[in-house]
Amino acid sequence: MIFLRPYRHYFLPFFIQVFITLIGTRFTESIGLINIAILHLIPVLVIALRGDMVATMIITTISVILFDLLYIPPKYSFNVHNLIYAWSFILFYVVGYIITFQSRRLHSTAIKDVLLSTLSHDLKTPLSSIIGNISLLHKREKLNESDHNRIVVQIKQSSQQMNRLILNLLDSARLQNTQTLLQPQWCDWEDLVGIALQEFDQDHQLIASSIDPELPLFWGDTALLVRLLVNLLDNGIKYSNDDTLISLTIQSLNDSIQISVFNQSPPIKKADLKNMFEKFYRLENTADMGGSGIGLSICKKIVTAHQGVITAYNGNGGVFLEVILPTIKHPDIRPKELL
Amino acid sequence: MKELVLIIEDDKALHKMLSFALEQEGYKSLIAEDLKSAHRHFQVHKPDIILLDLGLPDGDGKSFIKMVRHEVTTPIIILSARNDEKEIVTSLDMGADDYVTKPFSMHELFARMRSAYRRASGLNSSSPILTCGSLSIDTQLHSAYKHTQLLKLTPTEFNLLKYCMLHPNQVLVHARLLKEVWGVGYQQEMQYLRTFINSLRKKIEDDPTRPHYIMTEMGIGYRFFCENSSYPKE
Numbered sequence: 001m002i003f004l005r006p007y008r009h010y011f012l013p014f015f016i017q018v019f020i021t022l023i024g025t026r027f028t029e030s031i032g033l034i035n036i037a038i039l040h041l042i043p044v045l046v047i048a049l050r051g052d053m054v055a056t057m058i059i060t061t062i063s064v065i066l067f068d069l070l071y072i073p074p075k076y077s078f079n080v081h082n083l084i085y086a087w088s089f090i091l092f093y094v095v096g097y098i099i100t101f102q103s104r105r106l107h108s109t110a111i112k113d114v115l116l117s118t119l120s121h122d123l124k125t126p127l128s129s130i131i132g133n134i135s136l137l138h139k140r141e142k143l144n145e146s147d148h149n150r151i152v153v154q155i156k157q158s159s160q161q162m163n164r165l166i167l168n169l170l171d172s173a174r175l176q177n178t179q180t181l182l183q184p185q186w187c188d189w190e191d192l193v194g195i196a197l198q199e200f201d202q203d204h205q206l207i208a209s210s211i212d213p214e215l216p217l218f219w220g221d222t223a224l225l226v227r228l229l230v231n232l233l234d235n236g237i238k239y240s241n242d243d244t245l246i247s248l249t250i251q252s253l254n255d256s257i258q259i260s261v262f263n264q265s266p267p268i269k270k271a272d273l274k275n276m277f278e279k280f281y282r283l284e285n286t287a288d289m290g291g292s293g294i295g296l297s298i299c300k301k302i303v304t305a306h307q308g309v310i311t312a313y314n315g316n317g318g319v320f321l322e323v324i325l326p327t328i329k330h331p332d333i334r335p336k337e338l339l
Numbered sequence: 340m341k342e343l344v345l346i347i348e349d350d351k352a353l354h355k356m357l358s359f360a361l362e363q364e365g366y367k368s369l370i371a372e373d374l375k376s377a378h379r380h381f382q383v384h385k386p387d388i389i390l391l392d393l394g395l396p397d398g399d400g401k402s403f404i405k406m407v408r409h410e411v412t413t414p415i416i417i418l419s420a421r422n423d424e425k426e427i428v429t430s431l432d433m434g435a436d437d438y439v440t441k442p443f444s445m446h447e448l449f450a451r452m453r454s455a456y457r458r459a460s461g462l463n464s465s466s467p468i469l470t471c472g473s474l475s476i477d478t479q480l481h482s483a484y485k486h487t488q489l490l491k492l493t494p495t496e497f498n499l500l501k502y503c504m505l506h507p508n509q510v511l512v513h514a515r516l517l518k519e520v521w522g523v524g525y526q527q528e529m530q531y532l533r534t535f536i537n538s539l540r541k542k543i544e545d546d547p548t549r550p551h552y553i554m555t556e557m558g559i560g561y562r563f564f565c566e567n568s569s570y571p572k573e
Contacts, residue, residue, distance in 0.1 A: 163442060186530040188537045191555050193548045209548050213541065217533050222557060 009050055013043035013059045017066065025070055033071055037088055040067050041095060048099035051107050060096040064089045122165055122294070126158035133158075164199065164234065168298055171227050175301040182305055186217045187225055189250050189257070196229035200237070207233060209248040218257060219329040220306050228302045229259070231295040232321055236263035239319070256308075257325045264318040273312045299323075342456065344368045345386035347377045347403070348418060349396055353441075357390065360445045373397045381407065388452055389415045391435070393426055401430055408434035414455035416448070424558035428512055431559075437510055438559075454508035469504045471565040474543060474552065476504055485543060495520065496539045503553065507565035510556055536561065 020043070024036045031039075040063040047059040069076060072085050080086055133151045136143070143151075190211050197207060218225075229248070236246040240263035247262045268276075277300040299321075303310045308325035344361055348354040349372045358368040369384055371377035374397050380386070389407065393400040404415055417430050417438035427438050436455040439448050467479040476483040478501055483490040492500065498520050503511065514526040521531060540547040554562045 159442070186533050188533040190537060190540070190547050191533065194550055195555050195557055197549060211548060217530055226557060 009047070009052070010055065010059070013047045016043040016046060017059075017062060021066055021070065028071060036071055037067060041092065044092060044096045045099060048096050049103045051100055051104040053097075053100055056096045056100045057093075060092050064092050067092075119165075119169070119294075123162060126161045126165075129158040130155050130162075160199065164230065165294070167227065168231070168294055171224060172294065172298055172301070175224075175298065175305060182221050182224070184219050184221055187220050187222050188217055189215050192222065192225050192229060193248065193250070195226050196233060199230050200233065206237065206243070207246045207248060209250075211249075212251040215250065215252050215257070216327065216330070218325070218327060220325070221302075224302045224305065228299050228323070231299045232259070232261040232323070235295055235299075235321065236261045239263060239265050241265060253324070255327055257327060259323040259325070261321045262316065262318055267314040268312070268319055273314070276312055277310060296321075341365060341367045342387040343384060344388045344390060344452075345371065345377070345380055345384070346390045347371045347374075347395065347400065348390065348392040349373065349394075350392070353418075364445075364449055374400070374403055377403055378406070386413065388456055389413055390418055390448075390452075391415055392418045393423070393430065394420070401426075401433055404430055404433045404435050412459055414452070414459045416451055416455060418443070427559055428514075431510065431512055450508070458509065469501075471504055471507060471563075472552065474500075474504070476501055483543075490542055492539070492542060495535055496542070499535055499539055500543070503561070503563035504565070507563050510560055510562050512560040516560060 017040075020036075020039045024031065024039060028036065044056065044060050044063055048056045050056075068078060068080065068085070068089070072080060072082075074081065133155045136151055137148070193209055193211060197209070200207065233246060233248065240246060244264040248259070249262075250257065250259050252258075277296050300310050303323050303325065306325050307328065308323055310321065310323045312319060312321050314320075344366045346354050346357050346361075346368055348357065348370070351372075354370050354372070358370060361368045366388075369380050369386060371380050374395050377391075377395075381389070391400050391403060400417075407413060407415060414437075415435045417427060417435050419427050419430075419438050419440050423440075427440075431438070436458070437451045439451060468475060468477050473486045474483070476497075481494075481497060483492050483497060483500055499516070502516065502519050513529060513532060517525045517528060517532055521528065525531065536553060537547070540550055540553055543552055544550045552564055554564050556562055
């Protein structure tokens with residue numbers, strides 16, 4: 001039954017079709033053709049609200065066929081004697097199309113709303129830390145050296161966090177249209193990791209990286225791959241037990257590159273493991289983490305744009321995030337030089 | 340002597356902060372909020388260093404670089420927004436000396452200014468031995484050392500290192516490195532550069548993923564970082 005899961009939104013309209021057909025065929029005379037036609041529009045409306053054009057087309061076609069076959073004279077044939085019914089069929093499709101289109105628009109505004117509220121929350125968190133700390137500095141009195149330093153470090157970290165979030169947003173906009181905007185070139189993984197690590201100055205020592213020294217160059221978008229690494233590490237730091245090591249491993253498999261980030265943490269529920277890459281999904285118990293739901297969803301987009309897959313699984317007293325990126329293009333074999 | 344810095348930047352908060360920080364550091368500063376006043380200040384006051392934001396209300400900052408380079412070699416440092424790698428590379432090709440991306444730290448900006456100014460005032464040494472931290476190379480003998488230990492470098496690796504050490508703390512655009520080390524016609528062959536930087540780092544860096552010498556400038560090129568080079572600090 002598992003293979004039916006992606007099609008489960010068809011169940012309700014199908015059920016309604018069957019129900020209407022049962023009623024309609026029984027009481028055709030007393031209800032009248034017009035009302036039966038209207039009844040058959042109900043499943044079309046139900047499916048159209050999902051905003052899926054293909055599904056709408058399928059359900060509408062079923063409605064039209066049923067209506068034609070069962071009610072329109074001559075019954076039980078596809079012949080239509082009166083042209084007026086052909087118009088009804090077209091109207092079925094027009095209604096289905098218009099509602100699908102409208103519901104798509106509603107959908108996208110709903111997403112924008114979520115985006116805005118998440119964003120303002122995520123930007124406000126570091127910002128309030130910055131403002132709070134600055135007002136402490138402003139007062140000046142009674143601050144000893146170490147407090148002063150702690151405050152300045154906090155301001156710096158919060159600003160870096162804001163900067164990271166803004167960079168993510170910019171990339172997210174760029175990723176809306178991956179095919180045209182991907183700028184691939186030859187990348188060296190050690191180099192990418194080096195740039196990514198620069199973004200974490202305080203937490204630097206908490207990250208242990210091990211990179212296969214024989215890793216070939218990779219054909220990909222440098223900026224996005226760096227963002228992928230930064231987000232994976234950032235996520236690892238945020239959700240790990242304090243002061244434990246985050247490990248980053250990159251190795252070459254047959255025709256692909258495997259990146260895995262491990263952090264110690266209590267195991268994550270199965271459903272959460274699946275959903276954590278969806279946009280703005282955040283684990284229930286982490287609402288006030290000050291992190292952003294956007295990081296991992298961007299990871300997924302970046303990985304998909306490079307034809308790869310990203311998965312999360314529990315193990316070893318922590319959580320692994322694993323990325324597999326296929327090597328699509330191979331570098332020219334390096335001209336061997338003699339020492 | 341106090342060097343005069345011309346700040347060409349239309350954002351008030353930013354140029355106020357810049358001129359304050361520069362003053363603290365011992366520079367004098369002048370502010371231009373658009374190209375027109377930048378031209379005027381440049382002609383009248385002859386600044387020693389120019390900080391230039393590329394997006395100005397009355398036109399493209401790149402035309403200003405062109406104009407300045409026509410006359411003098413005053414160091415120009417670009418203040419750039421991110422996602423502008425192409426703009427940065429073009430500006431560097433047109434004669435800008437260096438760049439910082441917003442948001443930048445003052446520390447970073449001062450370092451860039453110092454090194455650009457030093458280069459412009461021609462304090463380069465002509466000795467065949469160049470040193471930088473624990474690295475040193477002898478350009479005549481074609482040998483490189485780390486902590487007095489001979490490094491086994493291939494000819495290309497050596498040329499790459501030599502070129503970097505001859506241009507310390509300077510942004511080296513990909514195409515320029517490829518042209519200077521590999522030759523004309525190789526400007527697009529990024530995979531050579533990536534491969535050789537990788538192998539060179541393995542030989543000279545303690546930890547290649549946390550490089551100390553060859554820093555990556557994403558989307559632009561590399562920078563050979565050198566704290567105590569054979570160049571005198573002012």
